[in-house]
Amino acid sequence: MSNPENLQYTKEHEWVLVEGDLATIGITAYAAEKLGDVVFVDLPKVGTSTTYMKICGEIESTKSVGELYAPLDGEVVETNDSVVSAPETVNSDPFGAGWLIKVRFTNLPELLTVAQYNELTGEA
Amino acid sequence: MPQTPLHAEHARLGASFTDFGGWEMPVRYTSDLAEHQAVRESAGLFDISHMAEIFITGVEAASFLDYALVIKSSAIAIGKAKYALICNEAGGIIDDLIVYRLEENEFLVIANAGNRQEVVAALKERAETKGFNGVEDKSDDFALLAVQGPRATELLQKIVDANLDPLPYYSIATGNIDGVAGYLCRTGYTGEDGFEVLVPSSSSVQIFNALLNTGISACGLAARDTLRLEAGMPLYGHELNLHVNPFEAGLGRVVKLERDEDFVGKEALIALSTKDQDTVLVGLTGEGKRAARAEYKIYDGETEIGEITSGALSPTLGYPVAMGFVRKANSELGSEVSVDIRGTRLPMTVVKLPFYKRK
Numbered sequence: 001m002s003n004p005e006n007l008q009y010t011k012e013h014e015w016v017l018v019e020g021d022l023a024t025i026g027i028t029a030y031a032a033e034k035l036g037d038v039v040f041v042d043l044p045k046v047g048t049s050t051t052y053m054k055i056c057g058e059i060e061s062t063k064s065v066g067e068l069y070a071p072l073d074g075e076v077v078e079t080n081d082s083v084v085s086a087p088e089t090v091n092s093d094p095f096g097a098g099w100l101i102k103v104r105f106t107n108l109p110e111l112l113t114v115a116q117y118n119e120l121t122g123e124a
Numbered sequence: 125m126p127q128t129p130l131h132a133e134h135a136r137l138g139a140s141f142t143d144f145g146g147w148e149m150p151v152r153y154t155s156d157l158a159e160h161q162a163v164r165e166s167a168g169l170f171d172i173s174h175m176a177e178i179f180i181t182g183v184e185a186a187s188f189l190d191y192a193l194v195i196k197s198s199a200i201a202i203g204k205a206k207y208a209l210i211c212n213e214a215g216g217i218i219d220d221l222i223v224y225r226l227e228e229n230e231f232l233v234i235a236n237a238g239n240r241q242e243v244v245a246a247l248k249e250r251a252e253t254k255g256f257n258g259v260e261d262k263s264d265d266f267a268l269l270a271v272q273g274p275r276a277t278e279l280l281q282k283i284v285d286a287n288l289d290p291l292p293y294y295s296i297a298t299g300n301i302d303g304v305a306g307y308l309c310r311t312g313y314t315g316e317d318g319f320e321v322l323v324p325s326s327s328s329v330q331i332f333n334a335l336l337n338t339g340i341s342a343c344g345l346a347a348r349d350t351l352r353l354e355a356g357m358p359l360y361g362h363e364l365n366l367h368v369n370p371f372e373a374g375l376g377r378v379v380k381l382e383r384d385e386d387f388v389g390k391e392a393l394i395a396l397s398t399k400d401q402d403t404v405l406v407g408l409t410g411e412g413k414r415a416a417r418a419e420y421k422i423y424d425g426e427t428e429i430g431e432i433t434s435g436a437l438s439p440t441l442g443y444p445v446a447m448g449f450v451r452k453a454n455s456e457l458g459s460e461v462s463v464d465i466r467g468t469r470l471p472m473t474v475v476k477l478p479f480y481k482r483k
Contacts, residue, residue: 033140034140036151036152036155036156036346037155037156037157037158039157039413039437040413040414040415040437042414058466060413060414060415060437061156062156062157062160062346062350062436062437062439063151063156063346063349063436065417065466091155
């Protein structure tokens with residue numbers, strides 16, 4: 001699954017879709033594949049503050065635990081409840097229905113471009 | 125990093141790889157859960173060629189193994205197998221093994237990949253002590269394929285000339301697999317019926333593909349780990365290590381103390397068998413979806429009483445299962461403990477192993 005052009009990325013394998021002051025955040029297909037079948041997702045509550053590159057949630061597979069790093073400072077305004085009840089969505093549609101949280105932010109830090117992220121994960 | 129002769133086949137099937145016991149092994153092909161389920165409901169194929177095959181041959185083979193291991197290998201009938209441990213003088217576990225008796229004077233010992241050098245070295249050293257000269261590590265000559273699941277025997281039979289049905293659990297027979305002579309061992313590490321098929325490395329690609337063509341699904345080590353955990357089977361490096369003795373690991377029944385001959389570790393093991401163990405290995409189950417994983421601490425109230433050795437959200441059962449060592453006083457079935465799961469204490473209950481038993 002190739003990394004969408006319209007997203008920004010972190011070196012910890014989050015993707016960020018920026019629309020105005022709202023950022024939709026998930027983990028990349030690369031991260032989901034490395035984790036294996038996701039069986040449990042622990043997301044921050046709505047209203048929680050996020051801090052740039054601080055852990056704000058967990059994604060567990062049968063084999064391991066992946067951490068969700070906040071790609072920016074802000075406040076969680078929505079979490080994806082359908083992913084909590086069906087964690088396998090993170091594997092089946094990581095860039096779409098498998099989104100995790102929406103964060104309202106004031107400052108957008110410098111994130112990786114799709115080209116930089118492709119380079120990081122060794123994808124063409 | 126060493127690779128098995130089937131590495132290119134795994135890559136062709138789209139496997140992700142992981143370091144296991146120093147080997148680059150397929151961790152999954154598509155989905156851990158689907159591969160796990162294939163073994164529970166149908167049949168799965170695992171490449172376990174990283175494991176070590178050590179042949180013990182000679183008129184003194186049986187008496188040598190009686191000395192080298194904690195079991196009485198001389199009592200194994202030809203064509204049968206036994207789970208075994210190789211211990212050091214202090215009674216610590218060097219590895220867990222399966223010993224197959226091929227002939228009156230020929231045994232096959234299968235050891236874990238990560239312990240191959242240690243086991244071969246210990247066997248050779250013990251052989252030298254006994255003036256025995258029949259220990260041969262033939263791991264590189266063989267590929268080992270595990271075919272496991274309720275349909276394993278039926279599907280494997282399609283490419284095997286020998287009649288598999290009458291072979292009992294923990295037995296070994298010779299046969300042609302896709303026309304190639306090999307060994308058929310009715311053993312496994314998944315809690316299901318099935319076989320471990322030992323074939324020449326040079327024919328392994330052909331046989332691997334012939335097995336896939338019968339409808340058996342390729343499965344990776346991730347599924348193998350959750351399968352063996354549900355079946356309550358120990359994994360060396362997790363439940364077992366040099367500083368664990370067989371009695372605390374719940375493997376006291378494996379050690380044959382009541383025999384006249386000497387064996388390595390005998391004195392220490394006799395002493396350990398009568399002593400109260402400080403900690404013992406238990407099974408734990410929890411509620412919800414968060415797994416207790418290896419190295420997480422176990423508590424009784426605020427007192428730390430042990431550590432998890434393996435744990436996962438059980439794919440078959442749907443709740444968290446784990447194994448771990450706890451203080452003897454907390455090891456009774458039904459004991460309530462808590463586990464620190466990355467900063468959150470979650471309750472777990474001591475239960476009888478295995479978590480899963482086939483019908």
